[in-house]
Amino acid sequence: MLFTLSLLFLLAFVSGVVLDLLTRYLPQSTDTLVERIDAVLPQIQCAQCGYPGCRPYARAIAANEADINRCPPGGQDTVEALARLLGADSKPLDLHRATAMTGGVAVIDEARCIGCTLCIQACPVDAIVGASRYMHTVIATECTGCELCVAPCPVDCIVMQAPSQSGRI
């Protein structure tokens, strides 16, 4: 009886020590929740959630700092997916920060571009090529349609076009 008990205690102690050591020395994956939230988000990087990109928003959700209904491009489907992932209640999409997005591709009117590089700095996915005082252009296949380049343009030469018109497959 005593032997059995002491054996059990010994086993429990040894496994406790081993587990403790493992958690200390194995690489920790604290970001898994952020990763999983990030995977649900549409990666438009439009910043309409109030965070500078999808990953910062994912981090904010994981830290319980932001609501799950702040992604207008993802729509209600993304809210539902986030609710399922986090075991939270679904809620209607919060549109008060949203701008009307066309879901298209940005196109620069190259004749009017003055080469100010402001749109290049605004693009979250480096989809605009060009240099200072040279014409810029959008790589249509890389553009997510976030429209962040439209507002900074001083000569209003950027318009959004439907994807089929601009040659994206």
Next chain:
Amino acid sequence: MFRQTKGKMVPLHRHHNGLAPADLPGSSGLPPLAIPPLPRHLLFPLIQSRGMTLIPRVEPGQPVLKGQLLAEHPDHPPQHASSSGVVATLDSLPLATGPYLVITTDGRDMPVVSHLVNPPPVLTPKILLDRIWQAGITGLGGAGFPTTGKLDSAGIDTLILNGAECEPLSSCDQTLLVRFPHRVLAGARLLLTTFNIRRCLLAIEADKTASWDALNAAVACSGDHSVQIVRVPARYPAGGEKQLIQALTGMEVPHGGHPQNLGLVCLNVATVAAIHDAIHWNSPLISRLVTLTGQGIRQPYNLWVRLGTPISELIKYCGGYTGEAVRLVQGGAMMGYPLASDQLPVTKSTHCIWVGGSSETVEVGPEQPCIRCGTCVDVCPAGLLPQELYRHTKAGQREQAMALHLAACIECGCCDAVCPSHIPLVRQFQTAKRQQAEWLAAQNRANHAKTRYQARLARKAREEQAQQDSARRGKEAIQDALARLKTRRGSG
């Protein structure tokens, strides 16, 4: 099971499930071959099967010759004019999606003069692939993928020529094999010698005796036995690529895999004949055989059609519609899809036009709940679980449907045909497959954007670091200079 083919034995492997010919809509024998007259207009859709839009290389009002390049795309073989005439408009048809190139024919049928020497004096794989691409050849079996994509892979061991008609009502491949076996065999030999392929099997269904006789006569006539003619059991869908490969070689193409991974290339016989025409006759792909059948037309035909001919012209040639005609279907009774209008043209992937009569189209009873009888599992030639796929797709459970290989469904309609509850399974799978493909494309786009966003963040961090470093170095340089000055003053 063994079949005798010129001394060599080709063992046939356990055949897949599917349906016996008795369970299928009746075949009408082999309709006669004919060439319809030149139509007034030829229509070429610019949007291709994979959503790509060909870029036109002709202007409205420009005269074109037969065989002249009309439109091309870096990722899709080009389209050529199938007769001479004038480009009318780059217009949209009222019923079709996307732009069309329309040619008003001039009746002279003047061919373009080519600068290419045919057959090429030296035929390397690269030259052959280039010629196949330039001739605008896509798979003529129905899917319409570029043929060069299949031949491009290294280490092809076996070439399989698919002469087993998938659709029970379609007989254009059979007509080709009976009437023009030499073109198919010569095309196959071109591929065999150029790509150094060891073995070539030409599969036909066991009940197609006319093709068997014609092919064997052609082989005997040429004295070249490099192409083996093999008969496979006539079981729908014998002509499905993966099903045919399994019947001939015993190898199963994994879900999501390609036959090329197993050292196999499977081509439709009409595609091989088109390769022959391109190399030996210098003719791009501008015509094809199309079966017109069904009780809705007066005289069924296998027509040698110029691409771009409106289907209404073909129906007119067949004597017009009978009073019974109720459905116009492209692709045949089992796997076809209804056409919105007979004004649509014949494209490279049109192999059968079925005009269903009222007595042919079975009135399907009202849909009942699934009773989980499992009959659909028994017939599914792709080895899937249709009743489970139905359950998951209906409930919108994407992951489960994907895990059960929804994408491997070939939409053959066997499950529909046997379902005692009359559930339209294939229609459900088609919708679900489209949604899944869209979802995967969106997912790919999102991952791509994510990578680029992260790369941009990394770049900005690097730039900031570099700026700080240079600022620090500047400060250090000033301090160094001050220190030097101080020491000089101290010493001076």
